[in-house]
Amino acid sequence: MERKQIKIGLMGLGTVGGGVWQLLQMNRESIAAKTGLDFEIAKVAVRDLGRKRAVPAERLTDRPEDLYEDPEIQVIVGVLGRPDEGRHLLAAMNAGKHVVTANKAAVAADYEALREAAERNKVLFRYEASVAGGIPILHAIEQSLQGNEYQELMGILNGTTNYILTHMTEEGADYADVLKKAQELGFAEPDPTADVEGIDAANKLSILLSLVFGARVLPKDIPTEGISRISGADIAAAKEQGCKIKLIARAAKTDKGLEYSVRPTLLPKEHPLAGVNNEFNAVFLKGNAVDELMFYGRGAGALPTASAVWGDLIEVGKEIAKGAAYDLVVAGGPAEA
Amino acid sequence: MERKQIKIGLMGLGTVGGGVWQLLQMNRESIAAKTGLDFEIAKVAVRDLGRKRAVPAERLTDRPEDLYEDPEIQVIVGVLGRPDEGRHLLAAMNAGKHVVTANKAAVAADYEALREAAERNKVLFRYEASVAGGIPILHAIEQSLQGNEYQELMGILNGTTNYILTHMTEEGADYADVLKKAQELGFAEPDPTADVEGIDAANKLSILLSLVFGARVLPKDIPTEGISRISGADIAAAKEQGCKIKLIARAAKTDKGLEYSVRPTLLPKEHPLAGVNNEFNAVFLKGNAVDELMFYGRGAGALPTASAVWGDLIEVGKEIAKGAAYDLVVAGGPAEA
Structure with a gap:
């Protein structure tokens, strides 16, 4: 040929x-x-x-x-x-x-x-x-999963913040110390604002909202909270409840319509997203036919x-x-x- | 329109x-x-x-x-x-x-x-x-991931056996008791042979071998071992080593060429596949560009x-x-x- x-x-x-x-x-x-x-x-x-x-x-x-x-x-x-x-x-x-x-x-x-x-x-x-x-998520939504109507989407969409939260959890360390180490290792930018304040995750959630829910929401209109105010004590308190804190980009259909946000979230340790550590990303979806799905891999x-x-x-x-x-x-x- | x-x-x-x-x-x-x-x-x-x-x-x-x-x-x-x-x-x-x-x-x-x-x-x-x-795995391999050459594929491709192993692990119960309960709940067939002996998983691995490695291997030519001889003691011994036993369909490129099998496998608890429980399935892939990927969801x-x-x-x-x-x-x- x-x-x-x-x-x-x-x-x-x-x-x-x-x-x-x-x-x-x-x-x-x-x-x-x-x-x-x-x-x-x-x-x-x-x-x-x-x-x-x-x-x-x-x-x-x-x-x-x-x-x-x-x-x-x-x-x-x-x-x-x-x-x-x-x-x-x-x-x-x-x-x-x-x-x-x-x-x-x-x-x-x-x-x-x-x-x-x-x-x-x-x-x-x-x-x-x-x-x-x-992670081949967009294509899967547009093709293999297109027979579904979706109820919920949750994503760990930013590797820098997940790396920081993982190390705060594993080492009992404080935000500022882990950020500094992440910057030295190249896992965080010298100016980490777009990552740690959730702006990068909001950009990605905006794209997913279009594809998954057919909703056009600009990143600036997504309620967004980053991880810079999470303390070691917050993480320890979560652990005592059998939970982990993750920066979650979430969208869900509710009685009040489509809700969406980027914010630090308590996840039970059994949730598939709770096992996503370090710089890895993952997207968790719930469709009315396929039920629960998760895609896991390197987000950067x-x-x-x-x-x-x-x-x-x-x-x-x-x-x-x-x-x-x-x-x-x-x-x-x-x-x- | x-x-x-x-x-x-x-x-x-x-x-x-x-x-x-x-x-x-x-x-x-x-x-x-x-x-x-x-x-x-x-x-x-x-x-x-x-x-x-x-x-x-x-x-x-x-x-x-x-x-x-x-x-x-x-x-x-x-x-x-x-x-x-x-x-x-x-x-x-x-x-x-x-x-x-x-x-x-x-x-x-x-x-x-x-x-x-x-x-x-x-x-x-x-x-x-x-x-x-x-789980939209075939399409992802044929399209989004087609720029990769693959080193390894591991899958939990059979829900019945994963359900049985999960309950043996969680309850410290023996194979025969859990199989009986799974049959009562409809998670296992009255004749469970194709599932518990790994035949179903070998059929699926045969298809994945074609797509991922371009290798045509008939299911009967895949070395296959099921879970019917796993005992509660095996599972307890695995736990002591910080591992779980899963029925893994695996293919990998090695110095000796392409190796493949379906068999009960010890996985460290930190491996992404170790957290895949009950009737859920997952496919773990390693490509030379994308590195580690995992797809998780309902396999049946x-x-x-x-x-x-x-x-x-x-x-x-x-x-x-x-x-x-x-x-x-x-x-x-x-x-x-």
Whole structure:
């Protein structure tokens, strides 16, 4: 079988972008053997052209526009991680490119505009990596679980806060001490606000609210409380009740309508989410047919997030390959089997 | 938007077939609102026409052939659960019908023949419900996770044995006593052999070996040991080592090649699978990009299994709807947007 070439423009070469590059070096052959698709990362947009990188210099540019203005590039991967990334994703769609992104803030902020632009331009828009990193939750909701109506969703959606709470629980240590250690180990950012105040989790919950409950709620409208005021004494008191404290993003249908929040929550030790420790993430769902489900895995990190990006990229590649056969049929040429 | 009608032939009205019927009664409106597809279960094949059932009598037949010989029916759902079901699934494909099934024994036994017949007849063949019931694992492997190469797979794939082991562990009870109680509660069959001897788990592992490692291994060629010789003393000894005994279906790449087995296994209490109790199932995967992942949920039961069948059915329905637009284009008529 002749292999179909798919050319990618990679917008951003930070942690996730580096993982997207690295995964292709690792698994290019096995992906091609499984799918018949030969992917190439043709151009990479970075901020600083002067830094040494794994990517050959001739593929680098400091203008994101160069990616979506290139007629050979078919898919743009948006992993700049900047809040204004949505602008570039929209421009890429308007230039006829399919878009895959891991940027939860951009997806949560510009959801309608991005969906609308994808539809108008007849391009694919996929964002599995924007929620819970490597855990394939969005796709499962959109496909395998679509026969359900949902009653409840609970997620541990932020690895930094789960790491901190786990170590506070295991070591009986206080918040400030564990945060400092987490920062030294690279599990928390120098400015940890977006993580520890629940903002990152609220962005992800906003995306899940759209998909699971069909409800459009902006992150700023989700009641959000972080973990920075949790003390060692709170954790000890929880333990005495046979509970653990976790930062839970929750949505549930109640008599009063759909309720949602991000807040520190007491979970009985038997709850499936109570065993989710350290930097791991998990999503717990309750549907009216499937009942209880939980997905567990790495919610961040270069390669786990790249795994989700590549799942999307390969699906886009398959559609491009199908579309080529389809165009051939419409043009009156011979159809591929 | 006009709703596209999809007509289903339901082959079997046992536990799973009843769930497939019931889910449509529960969620028909929400499915139609989400997808634009209006599903109808037009005909149902049963063994005994004399029994009272929820399905109107005029839709019942005792000839499975009536379903796939009906020109109006587009999809056959195979949930007879009988070992010879593969024969009917093949006949349905040869009659041009898409096929969705939950019958793991038929899929494991006739995998190549079914895949080949689907390809030859250009019909869809989906079987998410055949492994781990409501847990959407097959689809995740085929799509979201397809950028990975896998190192290891471990599954708790049989609810009956996990229920028995959980109660032996919690109550310090012996195998025979717990089995008897499980049979009284309906968690174990009157003849429990296929479950307790690991045969059911081996069928499911055979399907997972194909998808995860691209290896075709018949269930009879998987080294398989059940739980019927586990004693209360074994469980107590495991506990003293900080471990639990679970019936684990495992496959792993080693220096000696791909190894696989179904057998009672000591798991450290901290392992994500150790917390999977009672009739719940789980699949634990390790990929070279995504690292550790676990999917947890109900591996059996009418509605959880029906959730997986309906996930497949709705995807098939979407393809039928797309195909109609495609045929229109080929015939020279106006294309739908």
